[in-house]
Amino acid sequence: MVYAGFDRQIITFKSIFKNAFVNVRKLIGVPVIFFVIYLMLMIPIANLGLSSVLTKNIYIPKFLTEELMKTTKGIIIYGTL
Numbered sequence: 001m002v003y004a005g006f007d008r009q010i011i012t013f014k015s016i017f018k019n020a021f022v023n024v025r026k027l028i029g030v031p032v033i034f035f036v037i038y039l040m041l042m043i044p045i046a047n048l049g050l051s052s053v054l055t056k057n058i059y060i061p062k063f064l065t066e067e068l069m070k071t072t073k074g075i076i077i078y079g080t081l
Contacts, residue, residue: 068074 065078068078
């Protein structure tokens with residue numbers, strides 16, 4: 001749109017929506033499927049307040065977190081999870 005303004009082209013809502021739809025269609029593909037699966041798995045694990053039926057019972061066991069918290073490297077690893 002900025003380029004069209006410099007080039008003195010007429011911009012309509014129809015052309016904006018058409019270009020947006022074409023660009024969104026280019027984004028949809030196999031990587032989007034993997035990204036959605038990744039989000040479904042990671043959001044509940046990150047405790048962001050959202051839950052999923054698929055990951056309702058997935059959690060890091062207490063004995064693993066206790067062992068990780070004993071060392072500095074473990075704290076860093078636990079923080080990245």
